[in-house]
Amino acid sequence: MTKVVGDYHPRSISQYVPNMEYAADVVGDVSIAYLGSPAALDADGIFDGVSATNSATSYTSADFKTTFDGSSTSLTSTSGMLDATYGRCLTATGSSGSNHVVTVKGRDYLGQRMQENLTLSGTTVIFGNKAFKFIDSMDIAAGATGDTMDLGWFDRLGLPYKTERIVGYTEDDVAKPHEIAEVSVEVDAVRFAAGTDCLVPSPIAGQITGVNSVVTTATSGDSTGTVVVGSTDVGGISIVIAGSSGVATVDSDTATTDNDQTTSTIAKFGAVGISPDSTPTGGAANYTITVEPLAFVAGDDTATQTATTEDTRGTIRVTSACDGSISYEARCKVNTTDLHGIEQYNG
Secondary structure (H helix, E strand, O other), X not given: OOOOOOOOOOOOOOOOOOOOOOOOOEEOXXXXXXXXXXXXXXXXXXXXXXXXXXXXXXEOHHHOOOOOOOOOOOOOOOOXXXXXXXXXXXXXXXXXXXXXXXXXXXXXXXXXXXXXXXXXXXXXXXXOOOOEOEEEEEEEOOOOOOEEEEEEEEEEEEOOOOEEEEEEEEEXXXXXXXXXXXXXXXXXXXXXXXXXXEEEEOOOOEEEEEEXXXXXXXXXXXXXXXXXXXXXXXXXEEEEEOOOOOOOOEEEEEOOOOOOOHHHEEOOOOEEEEEEOOOOOOOEEEEEEEEEOOOOEEOOOOOOOOOOOOOOOEEEEOOOOOOOOOOEEEEEEEOOOOOOOOOOOOO
């Protein structure tokens, strides 16, 4: 008998089922999620250059950019709808000096109402955690005056069920890596003292999310080892080895800014490594750099969602950038006691 898998999810009806334990497309505890062929990211595809001032401001579908209003140039033929099968995450970008809290209101693929807060920080791209299928409106709190902001989407996609682990991944039906890789980099005494970049090829494409170190020759002064892709520093991640650290001293760091940032992206066989700062005259260390091919974030386990928590079912940052033609599929190990995850935050 052919299994009937639900694929009709109307915007106006919530199909969320608390503590859901069964679905036709979940076999054992594994689901194969077809994520569609989403269009390229667009940082201002929803709202473009809207005003953010010292007074609270609200925007509705009447203010959507033409790439989001259901017209002939829109992302989809439905106004306010994102094109990934189970939704995709958002980005917010302000103008210089912007500091406003932006509240995005919409729905997930099940039709659940949901909200997310994104706090602007100048022109820094702020990456959202929650996978929206539909956008209804946006509120901008009072903040610095005379600013503008954009709202758009990027390459982090939603998943159908509360996912604990990715056990397989394909692009255009070609199997791609889905497990984390640890890349080893040795910084010998000569390069440690000279501050010479030490680079190796990354075996996989993905996002750099962490670094670990172990001292192999005792140091004579503080040394900051910055992770680099080519000659570009990876933002928000480095290790400071304290002066006079002995052999076998260990340390680690994880990205302090969102791991979706542009500087953390590494191509397969791209140059990744450590840039020591040349302060000490002696010392050496070995490093391992964590590269995640999907930068997978598991479904949120908190008791209650908030406006800033991770997506309730989980998300993946796909390896190859969306371009409207690549089709993505993930094999997911899911939570069969709560397939739809906890209820979305809705204010």
